[in-house]
Amino acid sequence: MTEIRDVPSPFCGMGTDDLTIEVNGQNVKVLSNGCAVNTPAFEHPITDTKPRINGKEVSLDEAVAHAASLLKNTNFPVISGCATDVNGMRGLLALADRTGAVVDNANFNNARKNILALQDSGWMNTTLAEVKNRCDVLVVVGADLESFAPRFFEKYLWNEAMFLENTSERDIIYLGTKPSGNASTSPSGKTAQIVECATENLPDVIAVLRALVKGQPIQATSVAGILVSDLAAIAQKLKEAKYGVITWAAGTLNYSHAELTVQTLCEMIKNLNETTRCSGFPLGGKEGDQTANQVCGWTSGYAARVSFAKGYPVYDPFLLDTHTLIENGEADALVWVQAFNASATPPKTSLPTIVVARSGMTFEKEPDVFIPVGTPGIDHTGHAYRLDNVVAIRLKKLRDSDLPSTAAVLNAIEKNLREEVVC
Numbered sequence: 322m323t324e325i326r327d328v329p330s331p332f333c334g335m336g337t338d339d340l341t342i343e344v345n346g347q348n349v350k351v352l353s354n355g356c357a358v359n360t361p362a363f364e365h366p367i368t369d370t371k372p373r374i375n376g377k378e379v380s381l382d383e384a385v386a387h388a389a390s391l392l393k394n395t396n397f398p399v400i401s402g403c404a405t406d407v408n409g410m411r412g413l414l415a416l417a418d419r420t421g422a423v424v425d426n427a428n429f430n431n432a433r434k435n436i437l438a439l440q441d442s443g444w445m446n447t448t449l450a451e452v453k454n455r456c457d458v459l460v461v462v463g464a465d466l467e468s469f470a471p472r473f474f475e476k477y478l479w480n481e482a483m484f485l486e487n488t489s490e491r492d493i494i495y496l497g498t499k500p501s502g503n504a505s506t507s508p509s510g511k512t513a514q515i516v517e518c519a520t521e522n523l524p525d526v527i528a529v530l531r532a533l534v535k536g537q538p539i540q541a542t543s544v545a546g547i548l549v550s551d552l553a554a555i556a557q558k559l560k561e562a563k564y565g566v567i568t569w570a571a572g573t574l575n576y577s578h579a580e581l582t583v584q585t586l587c588e589m590i591k592n593l594n595e596t597t598r599c600s601g602f603p604l605g606g607k608e609g610d611q612t613a614n615q616v617c618g619w620t621s622g623y624a625a626r627v628s629f630a631k632g633y634p635v636y637d638p639f640l641l642d643t644h645t646l647i648e649n650g651e652a653d654a655l656v657w658v659q660a661f662n663a664s665a666t667p668p669k670t671s672l673p674t675i676v677v678a679r680s681g682m683t684f685e686k687e688p689d690v691f692i693p694v695g696t697p698g699i700d701h702t703g704h705a706y707r708l709d710n711v712v713a714i715r716l717k718k719l720r721d722s723d724l725p726s727t728a729a730v731l732n733a734i735e736k737n738l739r740e741e742v743v744c
Contacts, residue, residue, distance in 0.1 A: 322343065322344070323343070324341065324342070324344075325343075325344060325717070325719055327339055327340075327341075328340040328341065328342045328698075328717055328719065329698065329714045329715065329716055330362075330698065331608075331609065331661065331696075331697050331698040331705040331714065331716055332358055332359050332362040332607065332608065332661060332698075333356070333358045333359055333606075334604060334605055334606030334607050334610075334611070334707060334708035335473065335476070335477075335707060336705070336706075336708075336712065336714040337356075337359060337472060337476070338714065340353070340354045340355060340359065340363070341354060342363065342719055344720050346720075347366070347367050347720060347722060348364075348366070349363050349719060350363075350364060351363050351364060354472075356472050357468075358470075358471060358607070362662070363699065365663060365681060365696075366681065367722055367724070368680055368681045369680045369681060369682075369691075369693040370680065370693060370722075370723070370724065371693075372384030372690070372691060372692040372693065373687070373690070374387050374689065374690055375687060375689060376687040381692070384690050384691075384692050385730065385734050385737055386737060387690055388656075388690045388692070388734050389734050389737035389741070391654060391690070392420050392656075392675070392734070392738060393738060393741065395420065395653045396630075397421070397423070397630055397646075397651060397652055397653050398420050398421075398422040398423070398652065398653060398654035398655070399422060399423045399643050399647070399652045399655050399656070400417050400425070401424075401425045401426070401427055401656070401657055401658070401667070402426075402427050402657045402658040402659040402667065402678070403424065403425070403426040403617075403625070403658055404427070404608045404609040404610075404613070404658065404659045404660055405612070405613070405658055405660045405661075405697065405727040406609065406612060406660070406698075406703030406704055406705050406716065406726075406727070407612055407616055407704040407705065407706075407713065408703060408704075408726070408727075409658070409727030409728045410609075410612060410613055410616035411728065412727065412728040412730075412731035412732045413658055413727075413731050414617065414621070415731070415732065416731050416734055416735045416738075417629045420738065421630040421631075421632070422628075422630075422656070423626075423627070423628045423629075423630070423641050424617060424621075424625060424626075424628075424629070425626055425641055425642060426610060426613045426614060426626075427643065427659075427665070428572070428605075428608075429614075429624075429626055429638070429642075430642070431570075431571045431572035432571065432605060432610065432614060432625070433571075433580070433626075434582075434583050435571050435580075435603050436638065437580040437583075437584075437638065438580050438581075438583040438584040438587055439587075441584060442584060442587065442588065443587070444587040445587070445590050445591060445594060445601060446602060446603065446709075447566060447600035448709040448711050449477055449707070449709050449712075451564075452477050452478075452566055452602060453476070453478075453480060454482045454483040454484050454485070455483075455484050455485070455564035456491065456564050456565070456566045457485060457491055457492065457562050457563050457564055458491070458558050458562035458565040458566070459478070459491060459492070459493050459494070459565075459566050460494045460496055460555065460559065460565070460566070460567045460568070461493070461494065461495045461496065461498075461500075461568050461569075462496050462523065462527070462567060462568065462586065463496070463497035463520055463523050463569055463570070463573050463574055464497075464498055464569055464570035464573045464604060465499075465500055465501050466495075466500065466505070466568065466604070467500045467504045468501045469604055470604070471504070473504075474504040475504070478491055479507055479508050484564075488507075489507040489509035490507070490509070490511060492514070492562075493505045493507075493513035493514070494513065494514045494515075494516065494555055495513055495514070495515045495516065495517075496516050496518075496523075496526065496530075496555065497517065497520060497522075497523050497526070498520065498573070499515045499517055500515070514555075516547055516551055516552075516555070517547075518545045518546055518547055520573065521576045523574065523576075523582055524576075524581065524582050524585070525544050525545050526544055526545050526547060526552070527582055527586060527589070529541075529544045529549065530552050530555060530556055530589065531585055531589040531592065533549075533552055533553050533556035534556045534559060534560065534589050534592050534593060535592055559593055559599060560593065560596065560597060561597070562598075562599065563597065563598065564598045564599070565597070565599040566599070566601075566602050567586055567590060567599065567601055567602065568601070568602040568603070568604060569583065569586060569601075569603060569604065570603070570604040570605065571583060571603060571604075572605070583603075586601060587601055602709070603708075604708060605708050606706070606707055606708035608662050609660075609661060609705060611705075612704075613625065615710060621636075622634060623636040626639075626641040626642070627641070628641055643655075643668065644668055647670050647672065652672060653672060653673075654672055654673045654674070654675070655670055655672050655674045656674075656675045656677070657674065657677070657678065657688075658727060658731070659676075659677075659678040659679060659682070660678065660679050660695070660697060660727045661679060663679045663681040663682040663683075664682075666682060666684060667684075667688070669685065669686065673689050674688040674689050674690075675688065675690040675692075675734075676688045676690065676691045676692070677730050677731065678691070678692075678693065679693065679694065679696055680693040680694075680722075681693075692725075693724060694724055694726060694727045694729075694730055695722055695726055697716050697726070698717060699718075699719050699720065700718065700720065700724050700726075701718050701726045702715070702716055703726070704716060
């Protein structure tokens with residue numbers, strides 16, 4: 322039995338790095354600093370250790386060879402899921418280049434709302450360190466920050482700060498969605514301000530808030546059930562803040578053209594920076610989302626939804642969606658990569674399916690090939706990007722499971738295909 326301190330997590334977007342873990346053989350237990358996101362992810366047991374072909378256990382070499390034979394006969398495969406570490410993503414992109422595949426992060430529809438706004442007009446965003454040390458007004462738009470990142474307040478708001486004397490007096494404002502717990506209540510008892518509205522009404526609410534920030538007159542007395550005077554008070558707090566931060570989770574903005582709401586927030590932040598300091602802080606990054614987008618970005622020039630079918634990367638954030646390609650009969654094979662979450666199973670399809678995923682994944686229909694792999698940060702070392710995209714977390718190996726890494730498996734499949742071409 323071994324106790325390991327200061328363990329970083331690849332499961333939460335914050336990249337929490339202060340967990341204490343107990344390892345007893347193959348079993349992992351979080352002793353301290355766990356949360357509703359990290360604890361179950363670390364403690365998930367190993368069940369599958371051998372690859373399977375059509376449900377029958379085989380050797381790793383046999384599974385790799387069979388996966389390569391399936392991909393050899395395809396014209397337009399899709400590699401999706403993309404939940405892995407930096408080296409795993411590098412291996413995934415090498416395989417995509419070899420097979421002319423589409424690379425599509427499974428959660429890209431959420432990230433797309435941010436990326437479209439970034440591509441169109443840019444943004445001004447900040448980091449976790451700056452939030453911790455400078456933020457005096459935090460506005461949370463349309464998201465339950467407490468459930469998304471359970472330890473966010475503990476680690477980044479109710480803490481010692483380099484440039485603030487009393488962090489208990491930070492102003493926390495929820496606009497749209499109310500918090501699920503009481504983490505947003507400061508140690509001194511100061512509570513968050515909550516201004517509720519339905520998520521689908523946020524475009525109107527944010528548009529009015531931006532107009533108020535710009536000093537534009539508003540004739541109405543309320544919007545979506547919110548008094549304009551309440552929004553004016555929020556606008557005034559942002560204008561008076563020394564370092565305001567506006568945060569949102571694109572995944573919770575579940576309505577058409579939500580990227581326009583993100584863009585309005587980003588433009589409002591620019592307006593505020595004419596007279597004070599304000600930054601955006603998009604939430605995300607669970608299960609390797611940011612890592613997948615980062616590695617795909619620096620390799621291909623695009624965050625995801627990239628096709629290598631023409632021999633060079635072609636980007637389309639709408640047409641290259643995994644589900645769209647499968648439903649339209651355009652894809653002819655699916656490779657599903659998910660090293661973090663055994664519950665995140667591939668979409669149902671009759672296509673030849675290769676699953677490279679965390680041990681314990683179960684299926685309604687057994688894939689053609691299933692290769693259980695180790696989890697970065699538990700079964701092998703690695704690197705993963707946290708949600709602010711500025712820090713690559715160094716992940717530790719905690720146990721000896723003998724499970725291969727995602728990178729090792731994908732590189733082996735790519736090598737098998739390459740050797741066949743040479744022969």
